[in-house]
Structures are given as structure tokens and as C-alpha cells.
Amino acid sequence: MRKIKTFALLSLTYLFIWSCGGGGEGSKSDPNRKSTTGTSEETTEAKEVPKAGNPKGIGEIKEVKLTDPLDENMIASGKAIYEMKCSACHKLTDQKVVGPGWAGVTNRRRPEWIMNMITNVDVMLDKDPQAQKLLEECLTRMPNQGVSTGDARNVLEYMRKNDLEQTNSKDQAVKG
Amino acid sequence: MKKRSYIQYLSVPFAVLATLASCQNKDVKTVVEGNVTDQVYVAPGEYDEFYAFLSGGFSGQITAYGLPSGRLLKEIPVFSVYPENGYGYSEETKAMFNTSYGVIPWDDSHHIELSQTDGEFDGRWLFVNGNNTPRIARIDLTTFETVEILEIPDVAGLHCAPFVTENSEYLVSGTRFSLPIPQKDVPISSYKENFTGLINYVSVDAKTGEMDLAFQISMPGFNYDLARNGKGKSHGWSFLTTYNSEQAHTLLEVNASQKDKDLMAIINWKKAEEYLKQGKFTERTTSYFHNLIDEKTGIAASQEMKTTRIIDPKECPGMVYFIPVPKSPHGCDVDPSGEYIVGNGKLSADMSIYSFDKLMAAIESNDFAGDIDGIPVINYESGLHGILTKPGLGPLHTEFDGKGFAYTTFFISSEVVKWNVEKLEVVDRQSTFYSPGHLVIPGGETKKPFGKYLVAMNKITKDRYLPTGPELAHSAQLFDISGDKMKLLLDFPTKGEPHYAQAIPASKIQPNCKKFYKIEENKHPYVAKGEGQAKVERKGNEVHVYMTAIRSHLAPDNIEGVKVGDKVYFHVTNLEQDWDVPHGFAMQGAATAEILIMPGQTRTLLWEPGSVGIYAYYCTDFCSALHQEMSGYMRVSAQDSNVPLRWSLGENIEDKVEIPES
Numbered sequence: 013m014r015k016i017k018t019f020a021l022l023s024l025t026y027l028f029i030w031s032c033g034g035g036g037e038g039s040k041s042d043p044n045r046k047s048t049t050g051t052s053e054e055t056t057e058a059k060e061v062p063k064a065g066n067p068k069g070i071g072e073i074k075e076v077k078l079t080d081p082l083d084e085n086m087i088a089s090g091k092a093i094y095e096m097k098c099s100a101c102h103k104l105t106d107q108k109v110v111g112p113g114w115a116g117v118t119n120r121r122r123p124e125w126i127m128n129m130i131t132n133v134d135v136m137l138d139k140d141p142q143a144q145k146l147l148e149e150c151l152t153r154m155p156n157q158g159v160s161t162g163d164a165r166n167v168l169e170y171m172r173k174n175d176l177e178q179t180n181s182k183d184q185a186v187k188g
Numbered sequence: 189m190k191k192r193s194y195i196q197y198l199s200v201p202f203a204v205l206a207t208l209a210s211c212q213n214k215d216v217k218t219v220v221e222g223n224v225t226d227q228v229y230v231a232p233g234e235y236d237e238f239y240a241f242l243s244g245g246f247s248g249q250i251t252a253y254g255l256p257s258g259r260l261l262k263e264i265p266v267f268s269v270y271p272e273n274g275y276g277y278s279e280e281t282k283a284m285f286n287t288s289y290g291v292i293p294w295d296d297s298h299h300i301e302l303s304q305t306d307g308e309f310d311g312r313w314l315f316v317n318g319n320n321t322p323r324i325a326r327i328d329l330t331t332f333e334t335v336e337i338l339e340i341p342d343v344a345g346l347h348c349a350p351f352v353t354e355n356s357e358y359l360v361s362g363t364r365f366s367l368p369i370p371q372k373d374v375p376i377s378s379y380k381e382n383f384t385g386l387i388n389y390v391s392v393d394a395k396t397g398e399m400d401l402a403f404q405i406s407m408p409g410f411n412y413d414l415a416r417n418g419k420g421k422s423h424g425w426s427f428l429t430t431y432n433s434e435q436a437h438t439l440l441e442v443n444a445s446q447k448d449k450d451l452m453a454i455i456n457w458k459k460a461e462e463y464l465k466q467g468k469f470t471e472r473t474t475s476y477f478h479n480l481i482d483e484k485t486g487i488a489a490s491q492e493m494k495t496t497r498i499i500d501p502k503e504c505p506g507m508v509y510f511i512p513v514p515k516s517p518h519g520c521d522v523d524p525s526g527e528y529i530v531g532n533g534k535l536s537a538d539m540s541i542y543s544f545d546k547l548m549a550a551i552e553s554n555d556f557a558g559d560i561d562g563i564p565v566i567n568y569e570s571g572l573h574g575i576l577t578k579p580g581l582g583p584l585h586t587e588f589d590g591k592g593f594a595y596t597t598f599f600i601s602s603e604v605v606k607w608n609v610e611k612l613e614v615v616d617r618q619s620t621f622y623s624p625g626h627l628v629i630p631g632g633e634t635k636k637p638f639g640k641y642l643v644a645m646n647k648i649t650k651d652r653y654l655p656t657g658p659e660l661a662h663s664a665q666l667f668d669i670s671g672d673k674m675k676l677l678l679d680f681p682t683k684g685e686p687h688y689a690q691a692i693p694a695s696k697i698q699p700n701c702k703k704f705y706k707i708e709e710n711k712h713p714y715v716a717k718g719e720g721q722a723k724v725e726r727k728g729n730e731v732h733v734y735m736t737a738i739r740s741h742l743a744p745d746n747i748e749g750v751k752v753g754d755k756v757y758f759h760v761t762n763l764e765q766d767w768d769v770p771h772g773f774a775m776q777g778a779a780t781a782e783i784l785i786m787p788g789q790t791r792t793l794l795w796e797p798g799s800v801g802i803y804a805y806y807c808t809d810f811c812s813a814l815h816q817e818m819s820g821y822m823r824v825s826a827q828d829s830n831v832p833l834r835w836s837l838g839e840n841i842e843d844k845v846e847i848p849e850s
Contacts, residue, residue, distance in 0.1 A: 096707060096718035100738040100763055109838065110740065152740055152812050158704065158765030 065141040067121075067185075071128030073161065078123060078183055082173050089163065090170030097157040098167070104174050110152050118175045119184035123168055129154070130164040227668060228678045230257040235698070238630050238691045240643060241300045242664065243316055245685030248295045250316055250327065255630070255641055255691055256666060258680030266325045266334045267295030267318045273770075274783035275334070279757065279792035280481075280712075283488040287339050288475040292321045298347060298687040303397070307354040307419045307635030311696030313397045315350045315359055322346035324359055324390060326397055330702045335483075338399045340388050341476035341496055342369045348412040348428060350390065354419045354635070358402065358457065359390040360426045362412025369406070370474070379437040383409035386498070387428065389457060398480065403464055403497045405455065405508065408561050409435055411444070412453070414519055419635050420526030422544040424458040427529050429517035445535055449512035449568070451560075452520060452531055454547065456507050463504045469497040484711035486789055502562035509551060510560060512568040514540050519585040523594065524635050528573055528609055530594060532583035539583050539596070541612065543573035574612045579605050584625060585688075587632030589639030589669055595632075597624040597644060604644050604667065606674060618674045620665055622648040629669065630691035638693060642667040642674065645686045652679050662686060703767035705788030712790035714759035719743045724835045724847065731756045731833075737771035737785060738763040739812040742805070745820030746841045749833030752797055752826060758783075758805075761790045771818070772808025782808050797824040 068074065094102075101110035117126065121142075129136050129143060133154050136143040147153060159167065175182040230236050236254030239261070244250055248268030252261040269276030269285070276285055276293055285291045295318035303313040314327040322343045326336040340346055340361060349361030366383040368374055374382045385407040391400050410430040418425040433450045436443030463469070474496050481488045501508040513520075514533025521530045529542040549555075550570040557567045582600030589595065594609050602623055606616040626645045630638040649663040661681035668675040707717055716722050716734040722743040725732045731754050736743045742760075750756055760773045764787040774782040775795045783791040797803065806819035825831040832846035 095720045097763065097765065100719040100736060100741070100743065110738075152814055155739055155764050155769065156766040157763075158706070 063141055068124035069122075069126075069128035069132075069143070070135055070140050071132030073124045073127040073131065073164075076123035076127060076165070076168070078172070078186065082176075083169055086166045086169035087173050090166035090168070093159060093163050093167050094170055097159065101152075101154070105178060108150070111150055111154060112146060114171055114174055115178035116175055116181075118168070118172050118182045119179065122185045123183075125185075126168055126171065127161070127164040130157075130159050130167060131161055133157075222675075224668075224675070224677045228256045228258065228666065230254065230259070235694060237694060238638070238641070239694055239697055240628065240630075240689050240691040241302070241314055242645070242682055242686040242689040243297045243300050244683045245298070245662075245687050246296050247684030248297050248318070249683065250297065250300065250314065251683045251686075252332065253664075253680070253682075254694075255643070256677060258664070258666060258678050260683075262332055263683060264327055264332050264334065266316055266327065267292075267297055267321075267323070267337070269293040269781070271781035272784070274781050274791065274793065277780040277793075278783045279794055280485075280487045280790075283490045284334065284337050284479045284481070286477045286479055286490040287321050287323065288341065288477060288492070289321055294320075295323065296320045297325075297684075299349060299351070300688050300690045301350055301352045301359065302690045302692055303356045303392070304352055304354055304634060305356070307423075309631060309634060309690070309692045309696060310356075311692055311700065313356075313392075314690075315352065317346050317349035317361065319345055319347050319364070322349075322361075322363075324350040324361065324399065326399060328397070329697050330700050332701075333481075335481045336397070336399055337477075337479045338390060338401065339476040339478070340390070340401065341474040341493075342367060342371075342404070343386050343388065348415050349388075351415045351417055351426070352392075353417040353426075353457075354423050356392045356394070358417075359392060359399070360387070360415050360417060360428075360455075360457075361390070362387045362407075362415060362428050362430075362453075364411050364413065366409035366411070370472075376437050379409060380435050383435075383437075385409050385412055385430075387412060387426075387453070387455065389460070399478075401476070401493070401496060403460060403469060403499055405460065405499050405501060407453065407501070407508070408433075408563070410451070413517065416520050416522045416529070416633065418522055418526050418544065419524070422522065422526040422529075424456060425544075426453075426455040426457055427520050427522065428453040428455070429513060429520040429531060431516050445516055448515060450515060450517055450533070451510040451565070452513040452517070452529075452542075453563075454509040454511060454566075459507045460499055460504070463499055463507065464497065468504055469499045471495050472498055482711075484709065486705075486710075486712060486791075506551075508563050509547075509566055510563055511542065511547070511566040511571045514538060519583070519596075521586040521588075521594075521633070523588050523609055524590050524637060526635075530586045530596070532586065532596065534582050534584065534599070536583075537578045537581075539576040539579060540568075541573045541576060541609070542571045546573065547571040576607055576612045576614070579607060579614050580617065585627055587627055587629040587642070588637050589629055589632070589642075590637035591639055593639075595627060595629065595642055595669070595674075597627045599623050599625065599647075604642065604674065606669070616673050618667060618676060620644045620646055621652055621663065621679070622646055622650070624665075626686070626688040628689040628691055630693065633690070638691075640668070640670050641677075641691070642669045643689060643691070645682065645689065647685065649681075653681060664689075703787075704765055704769075705786055707761075707763065707765060707788040710761070710788055710790060712759070712761070714757070714792065715790045716759070716761045718763065719837070722835075722837070724749075724833060726833050726847070729754050733758045733835075735760045735773075736763050737761070737773070737807060737818070739769070740814035740818045741837065742773075742807065742818060742820050743837045744835035745837050746823075747820070747835045748823040748825075748841055749831050749847075750797060750822060750824050751829060751831075752800060752824060754797060756795045756797065756822075758793045758795065759790055760785050760793070762787050764788070769811060770809050771811055773805065774808045775805045775822075776803045784809060797822075800824050800826050 106113040106115040238255040250264040265275040322340040343363035345364030347364035350359035366385040391402040411432040415428040432444035513531040514536030516535040556564040580598035624644040646663040649660040666678040762785040
């Protein structure tokens with residue numbers, strides 16, 4: 013009996029790793045609906061990444077210059093994107109729904125990481141240790157919502173404004 | 189040759205021949221030589237080289253297969269309702285089935301035609317005819333969705349359709365069954381006096397693909413069977429086979445097979461355009477429907493068209509000719525150079541191959557044997573390139589490989605025969621299992637065929653697959669035609685009865701394939717662009733639910749205040765912006781089907797609750813680890829109840845504000 017349980021647990025664990033593994037290059041869709049060969053290799057590869065990963069994440073966004081005061085136009089566009097594409101899963105408070113609440117996100121994550129997570133979500137979920145940790149908590153892969161780099165920057169501005177309102181501080185991750 | 193001995197049966201009716209043929213013993217396990225698996229095996233993660241689009245025959249649909257693997261990639265609903273994605277059931281797509289006969293949720297789809305530019309496939313659109321309720325559909329190959337259906341008025345059995353010209357200027361079609369025009373109550377035996385055939389030219393907008401019935405040509409009351417348009421030098425001309433030149437109206441299998449030869453119609457459509465410009469047409473009142481999906485909203489709208497323009501060949505000399513063609517013809521195929529036109533007679537031992545140059549010379553010199561209803565009949569011998577003598581039994585269709593060879597299916601002798609078009613010599617033959625109808629070579633009807641594969645589509649399939657009761661799937665058989673001899677590679681089952689197919693290199697479609705609809709561009713009147721716009725509205729007894737779907741919930745997921753007798757419209761917007769993440773929506777007890785909503789799209793399901801209670805709704809397309817949780821409840825109260833209209837997601841519904849009726 014015990015053996016069976018262990019086996020079942022192992023299988024579950026394997027399934028979990030597998031479903032988090034993803035398809036690697038060329039596979040941009042949800043591995044929940046797609047299996048690819050070579051997944052185990054990638055899982056091994058992922059394990060070799062340093063635990064904390066790159067604080068800027070993985071993707072095309074290498075350097076974001078933050079300006080003050082906040083840009084009202086960017087905030088307005090960012091808010092519209094949030095309402096259309098993000099609000100179904102992310103609340104503006106710290107309440108976790110499907111995804112984590114946004115309150116304080118710019119204090120926890122660098123702007124580059126946030127924008128890479130938005131624009132390069134599949135690779136981030138497959139390779140970035142912080143993103144993978146979030147997936148383990150939320151158990152739903154963040155969808156690729158087709159947000160352009162420019163729109164991701166607008167969303168970031170809206171997050172900064174939200175952080176000021178929710179936590180009285182913003183951009184703390186850059187200072188850390 | 190055993191097959192030759194059957195030729196003596198040629199004078200007996202076709203049906204008997206077909207029966208004899210199907211009784212022939214075929215060696216089930218023949219044919220596969222060498223390691224053909226290497227040629228058809230497409231490893232996981234690799235792609236096929238060609239898309240093949242097969243018509244679904246009596247299923248009314250189209251199927252897309254990969255070649256050479258024979259893997260089914262998609263079934264595209266066209267003329268028949270389709271519960272898998274709600275096509276024909278959703279409020280957006282219901283109008284696609286409007287016709288002058290009412291809502292017709294089924295048809296018999298026959299001939300696939302890909303759009304062409306300069307005589308080559310351009311990979312933009314796919315056209316197919318509805319044989320039963322005469323109509324032509326257009327499928328957009330960026331989305332693989334049917335976006336337009338145009339009815340053709342005053343014809344019956346639109347078999348001879350929708351053959352495309354070399355720049356997709358027109359889709360040509362002819363009536364299979366002639367009819368009284370306008371329809372009237374007359375004795376059927378007055379066929380010869382009262383029945384007329386129409387040949388129809390539907391124009392295709394070069395930018396949008398939108399179809400329009402440009403004109404119809406009134407013809408003698410024959411049966412128009414198949415057509416091809418000229419290419420290269422013969423561009424501007426159409427060739428159509430006809431049968432029943434006897435104009436019989438009963439027991440056609442005997443009475444329409446009396447004459448030794450039938451007729452091929454030859455139409456100069458550029459001339460017809462000139463006559464049209466000169467106003468030499470009759471505008472006739474009739475009724476037919478044009479159904480078109482708006483690209484921005486995804487909603488189909490129907491327009492009833494009330495006039496058609498008919499051109500009479502008697503008043504328009506130089507526009508239409510006939511030439512005799514072997515008995516009971518079927519296929520009518522033009523070679524890549526545009527010079528040779530193959531006319532097949534199902535009940536003739538020989539095939540007639542016409543020369544475009546000779547036809548033109550005969551027309552030039554008035555080399556006519558007489559006329560039928562004022563339409564000159566070209567002397568048979570004058571238009572002939574030559575005769576392919578006794579190539580097999582029951583020739584049906586011909587495709588070309590671009591290397592000077594033609595390939596013809598023989599229905600009765602169950603084979604594909606390869607022959608040299610110029611020299612009129614048979615060079616190879618391969619058995620098929622059994623009774624092939626159409627065949628396709630990728631690009632085989634264009635100026636530049638990709639002469640690598642040939643697919644024969646068989647009418648009968650016994651013993652090719654595991655038995656499935658009295659009915660078996662029809663069969664397609666893939667041949668390698670890259671060498672001197674054809675080589676059988678693969679059998680694969682098909683949907684319905686495939687009547688023709690076209691195949692195109694994947695590279696012409698794959699890069700343009702749409703992955704999702706941009707939600708920013710969604711102009712559906714009931715779209716909810718974001719969960720904040722999810723809401724419920726009551727208008728009299730109509731309840732409109734603006735619902736959103738994203739991994740892994742529907743918003744709202746609790747709805748109250750709906751009453752028995754209401755019409756509840758679920759307008760579901762899929763908020764995803766990712767490839768291959770549709771969400772489904774199914775409502776308990778809904779009298780139609782589910783709907784499948786593509787990423788960024790809005791689709792509407794009408795549900796009419798019949799009794800009080802709690803009803804569950806849910807997502808049908810597995811979307812994430814929490815797919816099972818993607819569901820909701822609808823409370824239905826009695827008609828006179830005062831339960832307020834409220835909805836919620838993640839909150840107690842009692843905490844929500846009551847919504848007054850608007």
C-alpha cells in the first residue's frame with residue numbers, strides 16, 4: 013500500500029514538474045495542452061539556474077529608465093490595458109485571486125522583470141526561478157496576453173501609481 | 189488484359205458496369221513496395237509539406253489534411269451546423285444558413301477551389317459549392333473559418349461549381365438540373381419546352397474576396413456537370429461538360445445515354461463582360477441570399493438579393509459554342525499550358541483531347557456542324573488534338589503534374605492512369621481500392637503543379653480499414669508521382685464522401701495563419717473588454733449576459749433574477765490573447781449546442797429556461813489545471829417571482845446591488 017502511495021505521489025510530482033516544464037524554444041503555448049519531447053532535459057536545465065535568477069528576468073527588456081513624476085498618459089493607457097487584459101486575474105490590492113495581487117509589486121520586482129514577465133511570459137515561467145515560484149503558488153500559468161513592449165511599459169507606470177496609493181511607496185526593488 | 193475484355197460491356201447501362209467493377213477481386217495486400225513509411229512518416233514536432241483540403245461531400249463540410257502524413261488537421265464547417273464549435277447554433281453564425289428556401293442547415297459540398305493569382309494558388313481563400321441548395325462558400329485561410337455564403341438563384345444541383353479563373357476574377361458554375369425560369373407549375377413532361385439551364389459567373393473582389401453574382405448565361409436545358417477555366421493562352425474562356433443533351437426527364441440512366449456524344453460548352457467570358465457593359469442583358473426579379481461575416485464583429489448578416497442579370501447567347505454572338513464530347517462526360521480539365529482540354533466520357537472507351545488553338549481556328553473559320561438554340565456547334569474533328577484510345581473504363585477526372593503528363597481516374601476499372609498529353613500515350617497505371625472519383629495533385633489544376641504526390645479519392649473502401657459496421661469511411665490513397673512509375677504510399681480515411689480536393693504547399697498558408705483575434709479590435713456589440721465590463725442586462729424578457737472567459741473562470745459565475753420564459757443571451761468574450769486557447773461555453777439543457785470562443789472573440793448562445801431551478805454552465809475546452817473549476821450557476825425563478833436581477837464573481841451575491849429593469 014505504502015509503495016502505491018509513494019508511486020502515486022511521485023507520479024503527481026512528475027506530472028507537476030512536467031506541466032511546469034514547458035516546451036522550450038518554439039513552444040509558446042500552454043504545456044497543459046501540449047506535450048513536447050525533450051521536456052526532461054529542460055527541467056534539468058532549469059534546475060541549474062541559480063536559485064534567485066536574474067533580478068531583471070529573462071527577455072528583451074534589459075534596462076528600464078524610471079522617471080518622476082509619473083506620466084499621466086502612460087498611467088491612463090496602462091489602466092485600460094489592466095482592465096481589459098489583467099483584471100480578470102490580478103487585483104490592485106494584495107489579494108491573490110488567480111494571480112498575485114499587484115499591491116507593492118514594484119517594491120518586490122525590478123521594472124525589467126515585470127515587463128519581461130508581461131511580454132515574455134512563457135519563457136519566464138519555464139526558466140526564471142522567481143516566476144516558477146509564483147507558478148507553484150498560483151497553479152495557473154499566466155496567459156500570454158499579447159501585450160506589446162510599449163503597453164507593458166504603460167502597465168508598469170500604472171503599477172507604480174497603484175503602489176503609491178496602496179503602499180505609499182514605489183520602485184523599492186530598484187533600490188534594493 | 190482482363191480489363192480490356194470489359195469494353196464489350198460498354199453499351200450496357202453504367203450502373204451495371206459499376207456493379208461488375210465493384211465485384212472484382214482486388215488483392216488487398218498488394219502494392220506497397222520498398223520502405224514507403226519513410227516517405228509518409230512525419231515525426232512528432234515536424235510539419236507536413238502540403239495542406240490538402242478535401243470536400244466533405246454529404247457532411248457539408250471541408251476537412252484539412254496534412255500531406256504526406258494523411259493526418260487530419262481540422263474539420264471546417266461550411267454548409268452544415270457543427271456542434272463542436274457552435275457554427276450555425278451561435279447567434280453570430282445562424283445567418284450563414286439563410287437562403288431563399290429558409291434556413292437550410294445542411295448541404296452536400298463538392299468541389300474545392302483555392303484562389304489563384306496569375307494561374308497559381310495564392311493561399312488566400314478556399315471556395316466550395318453546396319450542391320443541394322445551390323450556394324458557394326468562401327473560407328478565409330488565415331482563420332480556416334467560413335466567412336461568406338452566396339446562394340445562386342434559379343438553378344438546381346449546383347454540381348458544376350465553383351471553378352475559379354486564373355486571377356480569381358470569377359467562380360464559374362452551371363446548373364446540374366435545368367428548371368423552369370421563373371419557377372412555375374408545369375408538367376414535368378414539358379421539359380423540352382419549359383426547362384432552361386443557367387451558367388453563372390460569380391465575381392470575387394480582389395482585395396476582400398467578397399463574392400457577387402455578376403451575370404448568368406441562359407442555356408439549353410441540359411445537365412451541366414463540371415467545368416474548368418482556361419489559363420495562359422486560353423485565359424478568358426470556360427469549358428463545361430454537359431450531359432443529357434437528349435433532354436430526358438425520366439430514367440436518365442437509359443434515356444440520357446442515347447446519343448453517341450454529348451456536348452462541351454465553350455464560353456468566352458471576356459466577351460460576356462463586353463455584352464454586359466453594352467447592356468445586353470435582361471434584369472430578372474428573383475430571390476437569393478448573400479450571407480457575409482463582418483470581420484470586426486464576427487457577426488454574419490444576410491441580405492436578400494432581388495435581381496439577376498441574364499445574358500442570352502442568341503443575342504450575343506461569339507460568346508458561347510458547343511463541341512461534341514464523348515458520351516456522358518464528367519471531367520473537363522485544362523492542362524497547365526492552357527492548350528489542351530481533356531473531355532472524358534464515362535460511357536466511352538476513348539477520351540477526347542481538344543486543342544485550344546484548333547478550337548479558335550475552327551471558330552475563326554466558321555467550321556460549324558450546325559447550331560443548337562442559336563449556339564454554333566464546332567465540328568468535332570476540327571477542335572480535336574487527338575483521342576486517347578481505350579485507356580481504361582469510366583474516365584472521370586484528370587490532373588496534371590507539370591511535366592507533360594496527365595493522370596486520370598477510371599471509376600469502373602478502379603485505377604489511375606498516367607499518360608502523355610502531347611503524344612497521347614499511356615505510360616503507367618496503378619490500381620486503386622476502389623472506384624476512384626476525383627484525384628488531386630498539389631497545384632494540379634494550375635499553371636505550375638507540384639508534381640510530387642497524387643491523392644485518389646475512392647468511393648468504396650471495403651477491406652481497407654478495421655470494419656465499422658455497414659458503413660465505412662471513404663478512402664484517400666496517396667501516390668508518389670515523382671518518378672516514372674506511380675507508387676502507392678498510404679491509405680487514409682476521409683470525412684463524408686470527398687468530391688475533389690486541392691492541395692497547396694504549407695508555406696503559402698502557414699505564415700499567414702492567425703493565432704488569435706486582437707481583443708482591442710473586437711467590435712462585437714456585446715463585447716466585454718475586460719472583466720470590469722462583465723454584466724447582466726434585462727430588456728423586457730430578454731436577458732443579456734456580458735460574460736468573460738479566461739483561465740480559469742467565467743465572469744460572472746453566479747446569476748440570479750432570470751425567469752422562466754426569458755430569452756437569455758450569453759455573450760461570451762474570450763479574454764485570452766494566446767494561440768490555441770479557445771474557451772467553450774455550455775449551458776445545461778440548452779436546446780442547441782455549445783459555443784467555442786476563439787481568443788479575443790465574442791460568441792453568443794441563446795438559452796431559454798423552461799422551468800425553475802439552478803442550472804450549471806461551464807467551459808468545455810480544457811484550458812488549464814483549473815479547467816474543471818471554470819463554471820457557474822444560474823438561478824431561474826418563476827415568471828411572477830420578485831427575485832432581483834443580480835450577478836457576482838468571488839463575492840456573495842446578496843451583497844450586490846439589485847439592477848432595475850431597463
